[in-house]
Amino acid sequence: MKIVLFDYGNVVSLPQDPExxxxxxxxxxxxxxRYWEVRLDFDRGSLDPAAYWSHVYGRPIGGxxxxxxxxxxxxxxxxxxxETVAIIDELAGVGVPMALLSNMPVSIAESIDTLPFMRPIGPRFYSGRMGLVKPEPExxxxxxxxxGAAPGDLVFVDDRPENVAAAERAGLAAVHFRDAAALREDLKRLLA
Incomplete structure (x- = not known):
């Protein structure tokens, strides 16, 4: 059976609210x-929260x-x-296994893990815990x-084309997430 491997940000979650x-x-x-300048280092775990936010604000941040x-x-x-959560619930309802692979620092992952809409997705792989980030092949x-699956048994869903391409190079089926309606159609085809 295929496993659907979701990205989190801008796929399962909405983009950040400007407010x-x-x-x-x-x-x-x-x-x-500055928020995005070294975010991959934060996501990888190379920077702890104090170092990352001190960089972002240009002064020491603590406490x-x-x-x-x-x-x-x-x-x-x-x-x-x-709309994506509705698809996740549909997949869970018919027994499709799901997992998460997200570029995310540990401090954010700890919060995301408690969100009710995340319950159907597990296991969850976060870059900050792995010391690796997408699109690195590792x-x-x-x-x-x-x-414990073959690469071809996974269907990876991500909003970033470079991550989709990297997943395909690693042997996974991959979907470039544009919106939930297109995702539903892509999954019907790939999970058939």
Whole structure:
């Protein structure tokens, strides 16, 4: 049986709400550039939250201030894409196994794991726990090995074309997520 391997951000979750980003930015016009500048290092676990957020804000961040911005960041990624969640619930209802592979720091993963809409998806592979990030081929190889499946038994769903291409190079079937309606049709074809 095929396993559907979902990405999280912009697939299972909605994109960050601009109001959430504005709260974190506090009026700093360069915030978003710095937020993404070293995000893959944060996602990989090469930077801990204090080092990452100190880079983003350009000054040392710690204590209650660090806790507050980590909570804001987690909340910004916590809004479900209800249309994708409906597909997940449909797949769960017919017994299709699902897993998650996401570029995500541990501090965010801990929050995401508690969200009710995530219950049907498991196991969950987070880059921050693996020390690897998509689109590196090793992250796909390790995920496949842990699942004990052949690469061709996985259908990977991601919104980033470079991650889809990397998954295909690793032998997985892959879907470039554009919207839930297209995903439903792609999955019908690939899971048949």
């Amino acid at each position: 959430d980003v504005a709260r974190m930015a506090g009026g700093d016009p360069g915030f978003e550039d 209650a201030e660090l806790d507050a911005v980590v909570a804001l960041d987690a909340a910004s990624w916590s809004r479900p894409n209800e 992250i796909f190889h390790e995920t496949v090995a842990w699942l």
